[in-house]
């Protein structure tokens with residue numbers, strides 16, 4: 001007899017490979033629906049999620065507040081262009097400005113687009129105030145800023161550059177957390193310093209607080225624009241709304257995207273009033289940027305995230321303690337544990353793809369950050385019990401599966 005079970009995941013994987021650009025190495029499952037911090041695949045298999053669509057779905061799946069926000073605003077007005085004002089955009093700008101202590105907001109649709117806006121703004125300020133040669137941007141090695149040309153040029157990882165030269169000129173990369181390297185790299189030509197307070201794709205690497213204060217002093221002394229990329233580490237992920245609030249250093253520009261509308265596409269750049277004044281009408285734009293639908297959803301998400309900050313701190317501390325005790329037991333296998341709140345990582349002495357596959361088999365979704373770091377970025381609603389379940393399976397892997405041949 002023919003088997004009755006039809007593997008929808010397999011069918012969809014094959015169709016996908018036929019019709020969709022092969023730009024990702026996807027896992028061979030197709031996700032169909034979600035609820036809370038659980039996801040279900042095309043065969044209705046249920047997974048506990050520690051990925052949140054790469055730090056995007058901060059309120060999990062099927063969130064009633066988000067669903068209602070989308071429904072209500074889509075009936076009212078989805079898009080009207082930037083020829084006119086709309087209230088959801090103004091409300092979102094006001095709350096992000098007040099939360100950050102910065103002056104103004106610019107909206108777009110993705111992280112890379114927010115980075116492009118920040119690079120352009122820093123350059124126009126530099127060239128306007130210090131002359132045409134003041135266009136250089138110093139960024140960090142191991143950083144990640146997105147896939148458009150400006151963003152890959154700012155990204156400090158050669159694997160994202162190969163095949164795409166020439167890149168945007170005028171960007172230097174220095175070692176992260178090395179103040180000497182940074183001060184050697186800056187000159188009269190430097191208009192901006194760009195960094196992630198916690199590097200995400202680079203392997204969950206936190207900025208050193210002393211280094212960050214020194215960076216701020218350098219920027220103040222030389223009138224250099226300080227840009228923080230909080231596309232991954234912002235919006236409550238570290239237990240503060242902005243990651244920079246863990247370090248008490250305020251940038252001139254901060255960019256957000258990923259979690260800002262809980263899964264609805266949006267990007268934002270926030271800037272001080274001073275730096276914002278260099279973008280006059282016509283200097284920058286985005287057709288969809290600031291549309292009332294995305295902005296209304298983001299406002300609702302921001303309100304919810306603010307109420308989750310204590311929870312993120314609590315679960316984040318529990319996660320950190322679990323990571324530390326695991327690393328004490330498996331001293332040979334675990335090289336380092338890093339991160340803050342619900343953005344943490346474990347660096348192993350082996351590639352983590354087998355561990356990720358093992359966890360997936362146990363109905364838990366995780367991802368890597370580089371070859372050897374297991375990245376833990378669950379929806380912010382993740383609980384201590386969920387973390388316990390993850391650690392039981394990581395321990396099982398280390399005890400039973402990770403035997404040397």
Ligand SMILES: *Cc1c(COP(=O)(O)O)cnc(C)c1O
Pocket residue numbers: 110111112113115144145146147196200201229230231232233257258
């Ligand atoms: C994801 C990410 C980006 C790029 O965002 P996209 O929305 O994919 O363009 C930029 N910077 C950081 C730190 C990111 O994590």
